[in-house]
Amino acid sequence: xxGITQSPKYLFRKEGQNVTLSCEQxxxxxxxxxxxxxxxxxxxxxxxxxxxxDFQKGDIAEGYSVSREKKESFPLxxxxxxxxxxxxYLCASTQTTGTSGVNEQFFGxxxxxxxx
Amino acid sequence: AQRVTQPEKLLSVFKGAPVExxxxxxxxxxxxxxxxxxxSRQRLQLLLRHISRExxxxxxxxxxxxxxxFHLKKPFAQEEDSAMYYCALTKAAxxxxxxxxxxxxxxKP
Numbered sequence: 757x758x759g760i761t762q763s764p765k766y767l768f769r770k771e772g773q774n775v776t777l778s779c780e781q782x783x784x785x786x787x788x789x790x791x792x793x794x795x796x797x798x799x800x801x802x803x804x805x806x807x808x809x810d811f812q813k814g815d816i817a818e819g820y821s822v823s824r825e826k827k828e829s830f831p832l833x834x835x836x837x838x839x840x841x842x843x844x845y846l847c848a849s850t851q852t853t854g855t856s857g858v859n860e861q862f863f864g865x866x867x868x869x870x871x872x
Numbered sequence: 873a874q875r876v877t878q879p880e881k882l883l884s885v886f887k888g889a890p891v892e893x894x895x896x897x898x899x900x901x902x903x904x905x906x907x908x909x910x911x912s913r914q915r916l917q918l919l920l921r922h923i924s925r926e927x928x929x930x931x932x933x934x935x936x937x938x939x940x941x942f943h944l945k946k947p948f949a950q951e952e953d954s955a956m957y958y959c960a961l962t963k964a965a966x967x968x969x970x971x972x973x974x975x976x977x978x979x980k981p
Contacts, residue, residue, distance in 0.1 A: 787967055796881060798958055798971040799916075806967070814968070846916065850967055861969060863916040 759783045760864035762847050767869045769834070769841070777832045777867045779847030786852045788830035789861065792816060793844040802845075805830055806852060834869060842871045874899040876961050878972035885949050886980050893944040893975045895933075895959030903961045905935055905942040906969070910956040919944075919957070929953070949979045 760781045769775045779788065787806045791799040801814030805824040819838025824830050830849075834841045847864040875898045885891045897903060907919040920928045922935040922942060933944045942959060959972040 789969075791971075796973055798876075798878075798973040799969075800971070801968060804968060848916075852967060859967070860918045860921075861967075865915055 759862055760849055762864040762867050767867055769871050771871055772836045774833055774835050777845055779830045779864060781828055781849045783849060785849035787850050789848040790832045791846045793846055841869055844868050874961055874970045876959050876970050876972035878959055878975050880975045882976045884978045887951055888948050890947050891949040893957050895942045895972060897940050897961050899961060901963050906960045907933055907944050908958045908960055951979045951981060953977060954979045
């Protein structure tokens, strides 16, 4: 097991505070993704990055921010503007260059964020 | 916009019985469809994809473009199949996945 690590496993935050979730991968994958998992709603894409120093908004980007300064790292910041941040957050990565077609996404173990 | 619907939130079957998880999608182009699975205390992982036309752990899924469906089937469920299953879609040659809401499968002894 390994490849993609997320930390911390559990995170508690007070209302009004920003918090940053870590995602690191050693798979040399080009693309990285952040999803939010809520019961009954599946996974929803927050942000994604296809290459270093570039990222795009997903379906529910409001209240979140990301950076991609290094290929192996894609941290997610949950800002105080996010109205309902309590959720399970999953990071994923996939290889894109040098391949054809759609490749499998590999997922991290997740971070459970609770806003108190 | 692309959308994936899994109408069943929970499927409960007995060991040895057939199980079918429904997945319907809406997409105007040529999609690629996947099933991902999350076993208890494990990471979400790929189960199978329609382009491979393979059977994984006894599961198969057929893409029906006419009915826009990609149902997952297994003729004889096992207890170790108990998990959360997600159907996902992406456009051909794309990498952004759209997931369905998920179906929890419980296989009883």
